Amino acid sequence: MAINKAQPDIGNYKYGFSDDIKPVYKSQKGLSEKVIHQLSDIKNEPDWMRQYRLEAYQIFKDKPDLDWGGDLSQLDYDDIYYYVKASDREERSWDDVPDDIKNTFDRLGIPEAEQKFLSGVGAQYDSEVVYHSIEEELDKIGVIFMSTDQALQEHPDLFREYFGTVIPSADNKFAALNSAVWSGGSFIYVPPGVKVSYPLQAYFRINTENMGQFERTLIIADEGAEVHYVEGCTAPIYTSESLHSAVVEIICKPKSRVRYTTIQNWANNIYNLVTKRAMAHEDATMEWVDGNLGSKLTMKYPSVYMVGERAHGEILSIAFASQGQHQDAGGKVVHLAPNTTSKITSKSISKDGGRATYRGLLKVGSGAANCKSNVVCDALILDPESQSDTYPYIEIDEQDVTIEHEARVSKIGEEQLFYLMSRGISEEDASTMIVNGFIEPLVKELPMEYAVEMNRLIQLQMEGSVG
Amino acid sequence: MQHQLTINNLHADVNGEEILTGVDLTIRSGEIHAMMGPNGSGKSTLANTLMGHPSYKVTSGAVTFDGQDLIELEADERAKMGLFLAFQYPMAIPGVTMANFLRLAVSSVRNNGTSDSTTTSLIPMREFRQELRQKMKKLGIDEAFARRYLNDGFSGGEKKRAEILQLAMLEPKIAILDETDSGLDIDAVRIVGESVNQLIGSDLGVLVITHYPRLLSYIKPDHVHIILGGRVVESGGWELAEQLEAEGYDAIREKYKEVDLDTKEQYTNTVPANV
Numbered sequence: 001m002a003i004n005k006a007q008p009d010i011g012n013y014k015y016g017f018s019d020d021i022k023p024v025y026k027s028q029k030g031l032s033e034k035v036i037h038q039l040s041d042i043k044n045e046p047d048w049m050r051q052y053r054l055e056a057y058q059i060f061k062d063k064p065d066l067d068w069g070g071d072l073s074q075l076d077y078d079d080i081y082y083y084v085k086a087s088d089r090e091e092r093s094w095d096d097v098p099d100d101i102k103n104t105f106d107r108l109g110i111p112e113a114e115q116k117f118l119s120g121v122g123a124q125y126d127s128e129v130v131y132h133s134i135e136e137e138l139d140k141i142g143v144i145f146m147s148t149d150q151a152l153q154e155h156p157d158l159f160r161e162y163f164g165t166v167i168p169s170a171d172n173k174f175a176a177l178n179s180a181v182w183s184g185g186s187f188i189y190v191p192p193g194v195k196v197s198y199p200l201q202a203y204f205r206i207n208t209e210n211m212g213q214f215e216r217t218l219i220i221a222d223e224g225a226e227v228h229y230v231e232g233c234t235a236p237i238y239t240s241e242s243l244h245s246a247v248v249e250i251i252c253k254p255k256s257r258v259r260y261t262t263i264q265n266w267a268n269n270i271y272n273l274v275t276k277r278a279m280a281h282e283d284a285t286m287e288w289v290d291g292n293l294g295s296k297l298t299m300k301y302p303s304v305y306m307v308g309e310r311a312h313g314e315i316l317s318i319a320f321a322s323q324g325q326h327q328d329a330g331g332k333v334v335h336l337a338p339n340t341t342s343k344i345t346s347k348s349i350s351k352d353g354g355r356a357t358y359r360g361l362l363k364v365g366s367g368a369a370n371c372k373s374n375v376v377c378d379a380l381i382l383d384p385e386s387q388s389d390t391y392p393y394i395e396i397d398e399q400d401v402t403i404e405h406e407a408r409v410s411k412i413g414e415e416q417l418f419y420l421m422s423r424g425i426s427e428e429d430a431s432t433m434i435v436n437g438f439i440e441p442l443v444k445e446l447p448m449e450y451a452v453e454m455n456r457l458i459q460l461q462m463e464g465s466v467g
Numbered sequence: 468m469q470h471q472l473t474i475n476n477l478h479a480d481v482n483g484e485e486i487l488t489g490v491d492l493t494i495r496s497g498e499i500h501a502m503m504g505p506n507g508s509g510k511s512t513l514a515n516t517l518m519g520h521p522s523y524k525v526t527s528g529a530v531t532f533d534g535q536d537l538i539e540l541e542a543d544e545r546a547k548m549g550l551f552l553a554f555q556y557p558m559a560i561p562g563v564t565m566a567n568f569l570r571l572a573v574s575s576v577r578n579n580g581t582s583d584s585t586t587t588s589l590i591p592m593r594e595f596r597q598e599l600r601q602k603m604k605k606l607g608i609d610e611a612f613a614r615r616y617l618n619d620g621f622s623g624g625e626k627k628r629a630e631i632l633q634l635a636m637l638e639p640k641i642a643i644l645d646e647t648d649s650g651l652d653i654d655a656v657r658i659v660g661e662s663v664n665q666l667i668g669s670d671l672g673v674l675v676i677t678h679y680p681r682l683l684s685y686i687k688p689d690h691v692h693i694i695l696g697g698r699v700v701e702s703g704g705w706e707l708a709e710q711l712e713a714e715g716y717d718a719i720r721e722k723y724k725e726v727d728l729d730t731k732e733q734y735t736n737t738v739p740a741n742v
Contacts, residue, residue, distance in 0.1 A: 414521060419558040420568075422518050423633060424546035424576035433571065437562030437616070 030078040033057065036180060039083045043149060043183075046156065056169035056179030063173040069359070070297040070328045075271055080243050082181045082214070138196075144189040145200055148216050151187035158189060162220055166249035166279050174273045178214045178247040185215035185246065190225035199228040199261070199447055217248040221256035228259040230447060243271045250278035252286050254308060259287040263450055265457055266295035268324060274300045282308030288315045289445050292329050293457055301359060303332035306340035313342040318442045320461055321354030321386070330360035335371040344375045347439050351382035351461070359391045362405075366397040377407040380438050382431070432462040470496045470533055470549060470640040470672065472517075477528035479516045486512040488697035489528065494641055494672045501683055501708060502676045504694035505716040510676045511555055513694070514645040518552040519545050532641070547576055549640030553630040553647050559618040565629065566613040569636050570595050576637055602635045606662045624655035631662045641672040648682035660685025680712045693719055696726035
């Protein structure tokens with residue numbers, strides 16, 4: 001762990017820069033049927049998708065605002081751009097990517113990641129994927145990894161078979177919004193029995209002020225397939241509010257295994273309202289690893305619906321809430337078949353007046369006999385101004401189940417700090433070390449590069465937290 | 468180079484209650500001092516006060532290290548000057564491996580004064596690993612120990628050996644061992660005692676704080692002090708430890724009755740809640 005406290009102070013946000021990039025097309029602020037038609041025209045979409053969007057827009061309008069969770073009263077739907085396209089077409093090779101975009105990626109360390117990871121990199125810049133290189137090997141083994149827009153054009157039947165089947169438009173207000181204006185995101189199909197041995201990755205960031213980013217990701221792991229998808233993301237700081245509302249749908253066919261890893265470090269003005277859900281069939285395993293830093297408000301509860309016997313769902317969630325931030329995160333496991341098992345591990349940290357909320361659902365449907373579920377929530381509160389709360393919802397409609405639920409709240413103890421400091425470690429380094437230790441169970445699940453980045457992000461969050 | 472820790476008429480409070488009532492003691496490089504006393508005599512308070520625990524307030528007196536005043540310094544600054552405390556109850560830090568912790572600690576202490584004060588540059592991994600492996604071997608500690616989380620789920624004996632390993636890695640000038648024998652069986656005391664002995668060269672100054680004399684048969688002190696009622700009531704050589712062994716603390720208590728009355732009965736060494 002390299003300790004370097006000499007970082008320039010940019011509001012504790014390392015990636016707070018924004019390049020001067022002129023979008024090729026930029027819709028007007030606010031949402032209307034006209035905007036949706038324009039968007040669909042530009043994307044040259046089939047009519048069913050246009051209708052799908054329009055219906056979803058109607059649902060979005062009809063749905064009342066949420067009466068639970070974080071404070072959304074400052075969110076003005078009319079003051080947001082719903083579609084921005086930074087360059088006109090998809091780029092297949094790095095050489096074709098515009099220099100100013102490259103420059104931004106440079107500062108995010110993307111080229112290094114590109115070198116390190118032989119896999120296809122789908123890097124989303126604004127709403128459109130501009131750079132997407134798919135390793136030849138992926139083609140050879142029949143794996144499809146492309147932007148969701150591209151998949152709609154190139155694999156229309158496959159796309160239509162699964163799109164919206166896990167998270168229908170009517171699921172919630174933000175799923176409806178995403179369904180109306182979605183753009184970008186990743187589409188992955190792994191054929192039966194194929195195991196992708198390296199993580200597939202996508203980087204993306206928001207770059208236009210007041211631009212909503214509504215990416216849509218759809219992953220289908222066919223029977224016995226295995227894949228690990230990793231998404232990491234950073235965004236520049238702007239003064240006015242911004243909305244990110246993604247939808248991620250995953251289908252785990254029998255005996256398949258999918259892991260979806262996210263580290264998000266949004267700028268402090270972003271509303272991050274994401275719906276993520278996986279459908280796990282017989283003997284399938286779905287794992288969510290979800291790290292949430294930054295943002296103004298995050299509401300995100302990755303979920304696993306275990307619909308086949310012996311399916312297994314696992315959710316590892318970490319949230320770091322700093323000044324002016326509310327992380328309302330957790331996970332949902334829904335047991336709908338016998339002998340299914342699940343585990344939720346949540347770790348939250350709050351400091352400088354930040355608020356970390358664990359919100360989770362454990363549901364066992366009638367007939368889902370012999371289910372096992374284990375839920376553990378740990379909260380670490382770094383100072384008296386900060387807050388942590390826990391909302392575990394449990395709905396059990398079956399007798400024969402084994403449920404464990406543990407919740408712990410702790411504070412960085414004076415004794416722990418003194419112990420580390422008595423070894424010559426400064427108070428700030430000691431606090432950082434304790435926090436990094438606290439999230440270690442999550443970090444050790446991350447690919448090496450992400451683990452390093454996660455520790456560095458924690459370190460940046462901890463800067464100036466002492467004295 | 469000779470180093471010296473000087474304690475002069477030290478008074479200290481815990482939660483507004485005076486526990487140390489005027490301690491005088493000087494420890495120089497190469498000297499081994501034993502501080503013996505019954506429960507509640509102020510032994511652990513002395514150790515924590517010397518290391519700079521924020522709950523222990525010095526109300527009067529002086530503590531200097533090579534002439535420099537320590538009282539205003541934070542614990543990490545004292546460590547950087549060369550002071551070390553082997554804790555009676557070492558804290559568990561879950562998720563932080565022994566190796567990562569030691570690397571940061573050793574880097575912090577060694578880089579003191581030689582680099583930018585806002586930056587702790589870590590000593591190279593290869594170099595560090597080599598040194599750690601070597602010292603673990605010398606102390607008979609299994610290499611797997613380095614990958615375990617600091618004191619997390621350690622047995623009493625493992626915790627004390629981990630403290631000795633930290634002592635070996637940090638190479639302090641003056642070390643305080645606070646009840647390093649407490650909670651250990653006879654074999655564990657022997658192992659810890661022998662380990663400490665290996666580390667004592669001509670340079671290290673040591674203050675061994677203990678309730679029982681048995682650790683002292685491994686770490687033979689040059690000077691023995693008896694603390695009662697928050698002050699040193701007797702100082703002498705090895706014969707004092709032998710006398711205590713033979714007569715117990717009752718004779719001492721009887722002899723210094725007035726002083727012992729000052730001992731706050733309600734104060735016994737407080738065990739931190741999460742031990």
